[in-house]
Structure formats: structure tokens, C-alpha cells
Ligand SMILES: Nc1ncnc2c1ncn2[C@@H]1O[C@H](COP(=O)(O)OP(=O)(O)O)[C@@H](O)[C@H]1O
């Protein structure tokens with residue numbers, strides 16, 4: 001595949017050119033090499049999975065994309081340009097949103113307020129305008145509230161809108177976190193183990209939401225998952241990591257047939 | 272089932288975001304305003320103005336300010352007294368340097384000066400958190416009091432080291448100096464509280480408030496949704512210090528008229544305002560007012576009931592006050608971190624269901 005090729009998936013979605021490219025990334029923590037010279041790309045409109053056993057370096061990879069970690073070596077390219085070192089809040093402004101492996105919601109706020117925070121990158125009224133609740137500030141609030149309500153409907157969490165998130169069960173918290181990320185209308189959505197700790201039914205719901213997001217909004221999604229079965233069903237292409245190295249990269253079928261992957265991953269942590 | 276929202280449907284997002292979603296609450300609020308502006312000024316006497324109402328109004332402004340920083344943004348500050356002193360001394364320097372400057376303008380400018388000083392002392396908050404930040408603000412508290420004591424320029428080289436407010440009038444009514452009437456003090460402070468309370472409410476229900484609360488609840492997640500932590504913390508320091516500075520300026524220029532910095536704005540003030548927001552409710556506008564009312568009225572109540580009516584010795588009543596406050600702080604910190612405001616909300620939720628228990 002070359003960088004600009006536009007392809008169509010078997011189910012009729014369009015996959016565009018390269019949106020993000022990681023080039024020869026190496027990340028060390030002291031003496032530990034968490035990521036060793038890994039390169040891969042994410043194409044516009046696709047669902048890209050990163051799988052691998054615990055400690056493989058998957059979360060670290062997402063943390064590099066979102067600006068929490070700075071790799072010792074390698075380059076991050078976004079929309080065809082090399083990205084300079086950036087803070088996470090600057091990355092958010094590029095249109096990259098994410099969820100965390102351990103839920104990172106704002107516990108003191110309601111579901112609605114949590115999801116509203118996802119709109120902050122789209123809100124421009126200043127401190128004075130907000131303090132005086134002037135036309136623009138108020139109009140912006142209402143406009144963004146309307147967008148947030150659409151996300152809330154989409155993820156079917158209308159009835160818990162005003163509930164403090166701290167009171168929600170685990171599965172719903174994961175969904176609210178997804179809602180907050182979606183509220184940003186990201187061009188790239190990063191999901192770190194969105195189905196971890198869920199029961200089968202919740203996993204099915206979440207898979208459906210991920211597919212719907214990709215389908216309806218055309219959002220590019222990079223997701224980490226532990227559960228091989230789910231990943232193979234929903235993703236277009238899969239990167240397989242083990243001990244910080246990339247051991248496979250391709251369509252689910254290609255990856256499934258890869259002997260290294262079978263040896264290193266399927267044999268070991270098939271839970 | 273009189274107090275309820277049934278039939279009180281919200282059809283727009285503007286309505287849904289109202290300060291008082293229930294009609295009954297709105298009526299109560301407007302009635303309170305009518306009484307506060309239209310009735311109280313005509314009946315208030317010197318004792319009630321000076322012992323209860325004026326200090327309540329001023330501390331409510333300070334508590335709103337500290338609550339924005341600590342309750343909403345999660346940055347603990349023990350420097351409130353010092354920042355009140357900045358407001359007081361800024362208003363003093365402005366009023367004495369510019370004899371034509373109206374008092375309300377001087378108070379607002381003093382708030383802005385305090386906001387700038389607050390931002391300066393807020394800079395370390397990017398690197399240090401929690402306990403260490405509290406200690407840093409404590410250092411600011413002692414430094415500021417020391418500064419105003421040691422630098423004669425701040426008190427215009429007066430022999431006593433005190434600052435004394437020059438007289439000012441608004442619409443022909445004296446609002447500062449020894450000749451100020453009780454209703455004038457009360458109305459000046461009430462007007463400031465009304466406007467600042469409204470500003471605080473607007474800020475905390477909108478995008479700024481969400482940024483602050485995001486930083487408070489989880490700073491890593493706040494960054495990932497695009498909140499610049501330094502900018503969010505510094506705006507909280509600025510807004511908070513503005514409120515506290517206005518409170519300090521009013522405390523000096525309208526309420527007391529003359530102050531000595533260590534006595535009026537010492538570390539005790541910092542703790543007093545902190546206790547107000549803990550007891551009233553962290554992260555709540557109503558809680559700021561409730562906490563200020565509680566801490567101002569408790570000693571007045573104890574003095575009037577225990578000492579004057581029941582004949583208790585004054586020192587026993589004072590000890591009792593300290594014990595009550597101490598017990599309430601421990602109780603609220605352990606059982607209900609959202610203070611009186613949360614108790615009030617629970618009561619209202621029960622009231623909505625009344626007379627059915629569930
Ligand atoms: N902040 C950190 N400091 C030190 N070591 C870390 C840090 N984050 C991750 N690691 C290490 O990097 C390796 C990869 O971790 P991680 O990316 O979380 O793996 P995964 O998400 O694939 O389970 C692990 O050995 C982990 O201990």
C-alpha cells in the first residue's frame with residue numbers, strides 16, 4: 001500500500017491515506033526498553049488495533065501519541081508533517097482524543113459535565129465573557145450542549161445525564177469516558193482497553209459503539225485490546241507487540257496466520 | 272408535594288442550566304433580594320450591622336474567592352489573610368494617592384492588584400501540589416504581612432503603622448471613614464456580594480468552571496481533553512485573589528476604617544475563611560455563603576444566648592465556640608466533604624418527595 005491509496009473495506013467503508021505514522025520509536029524507562037524501534041501507521045477512517053500481552057508496551061505507545069511520554073528515538077508524523085514535541089493539551093487541540101486503561105473521569109462532576117468537558121477544545125469564549133454570561137459565552141454553551149446531547153443519545157446514557165459519575169458502575173463509566181472523548185469530535189480516537197473488565201454483554205455493546213462511531217462519524221480509531229476475539233472481529237488492521245517489539249502487522253487474517261504471533265501471543269496469554 | 276419539579280418542564284438548554292431550576296426557589300431568591308435591599312437597610316442598627324451583617328457579606332466574598340481556588344480548582348491556599356491584606360493596602364494606597372477616586376472603583380482596582388499578586392504566588396502550583404502548595408501559600412501569608420509591616424511606604428509612613436481610610440461618598444452618601452452609617456456599610460458590601468456572587472456563579476457553571484473542576488478531579492485527564500494546567504490554575508488564582516482582594520479592601524475601607532495588618536489579616540483570617548468553605552461546602556457557591564454565615568453568626572449567637580441570657584462567663588462561651596467549630600470541621604471532613612450545602616441539597620431532595628418517603 002502506498003501513502004495516498006484509498007481503499008475500500010469488504011463492508012464498504014473507505015480507508016484513506018496515512019493519518020498518523022510512528023517511525024522507529026524507541027522508549028526507555030531508565031534501563032528498561034519499553035518500546036524497541038517500532039514503526040507503524042494509522043490510516044484515515046480505519047479501526048487499527050494494537051494487541052499484545054501485558055507489559056508489551058501498548059499503553060506506552062498511546063502515551064507517546066498523546067504526548068505524555070517523549071520517546072528517546074523516533075518520529076511521530078501527523079497529517080504528513082513531523083510533529084514537534086507536544087504537551088498532551090496541545091495534542092488534544094490537534095483533534096486527538098482518548099480514553100484510559102484505568103478510567104480517568106472527573107469524579108466530582110455529573111455525567112453531563114464530564115461529557116461537556118470534551119467540548120472544551122471547541123469553546124473559545126474568554127474569562128470575561130463567561131463571567132458576565134454574555135451573548136457569545138451563553139450561545140456557545142447552548143450550542144455545545146446540543147452537540148453533547150447528541151453524543152449522550154448515541155451512547156444511550158440519557159437517563160444518567162445528571163448522575164455524579166462516582167456513583168456509576170464500571171461498565172457505564174467506561175461508556176461515559178468514551179462519550180467525553182467523542183464529544184471532542186476527534187479525527188483520531190485512541191482507546192486503551194475499552195472492554196477490559198467487562199462482561200460479554202457489555203463487550204458486545206462496546207464493540208457495537210466502536211463500530212458505529214467509526215461508521216457514522218468516519219472517526220479513525222486506534223484501540224488497544226487484550227481480548228483477541230473481539231479485536232479480530234472489529235479491526236481493519238492489527239499491530240502485534242510483544243516485549244516492546246513489533247512482531248506482526250496486517251489484517252486480522254494475516255496476523256492470525258503469522259507464526260511469530262502464534263508462538264508469542266496466542267500460545268501465551270490467551271485469556 | 273408543594274416543593275417539586277413536576278409540571279416545571281425544561282424545554283431549552285438555557286432553562287436547564289438555570290441557577291434555580293425550581294420556580295419556588297426563584298421566587299424565594301427574588302423575595303430575599305427585595306428584603307435585603309428594600310427592608311433591611313431601614314431596620315438595621317449599628318450592632319447588627321457591625322457584629323453580623325457586614326462581616327458576613329465581606330467574608331462571603333472572601334469565601335467565594337477561596338472556594339473557587341480550593342473547592343473548584345483543588346488548590347489549597349492558606350494565604351487568604353495575606354491576600355486580603357494586599358486588597359486592603361492597595362485600596363489604601365489608591366484612595367490616599369488619588370483623592371478624587373470613588374471608593375467602589377478603588378475597591379475593584381484593589382481586587383485587580385490582588386489578582387496580579389495571586390497569579391505571582393500561584394506560579395509554583397504547576398510544580399507543587401497538595402500539602403506542599405499549602406505550605407507555599409502559608410509562606411506567602413507570612414511574607415505579605417511582614418512586608419506591609421516593614422515597609423513604611425505601604426502605610427504612608429504613619430507613626431502608628433496603622434492605615435486609616437479617607438472619607439468617600441457615593442451619590443452623596445458617606446461610605447467610608449468614621450462617619451459611615453450602618454445602612455451605608457451594609458448596602459455597599461451587599462452590592463459587591465451580589466455582583467461577585469453572580470460572576471462566580473457564571474464562571475463556575477461554564478467552561479472555566481469545568482476546566483477548574485477537571486484539574487481538581489484528575490489533572491492527567493484534564494490535560495488530555497485540552498486543558499492547559501498552568502493556564503487553568505493561574506486563572507483560578509487570579510479570579511480567586513480578585514475576590515479575596517475585594518473582600519480585604521471592603522474589610523478595611525468600609526467595615527473597620529482603620530487596621531493594623533498583623534491583627535486584621537494574620538494567619539487566623541486564612542484559617543477562618545478555610546473553615547467557612549469546609550463547613551459550608553467545597554465547590555459550592557451556596558456553601559460559601561452558608562459557611563460565612565455560620566462562622567460569623569456562631570459567636571454572635573453564643574454571646575447573645577449563653578452570655579447575655581443565660582449568664583455564662585464569656586471565656587466559657589469562647590471555648591465552646593472553638594469546640595463546636597473544631598467538631599464540625601472534623602465531622603464535615605470525614606462525613607460530608609460538601610458541607611452544609613450538601614445537607615441542604617439532601618433536605619431539598621427529601622422535600623421534593625415529601626410526604627412519601629421514597
Ligand atoms: N511511567 C513508567 N515508568 C516506568 N516504567 C513504565 C512506565 N510506564 C510503563 N512502564 C513499563 O513499560 C512496559 C510497558 O508497559 P505498558 O505500556 O503499560 O504495557 P501494556 O499496556 O502493553 O500492558 C512495562 O514493563 C512497564 O512496567
Ligand SMILES: [Mg+2]
Pocket residue numbers: 058059060101
Ligand atoms: Mg496497558
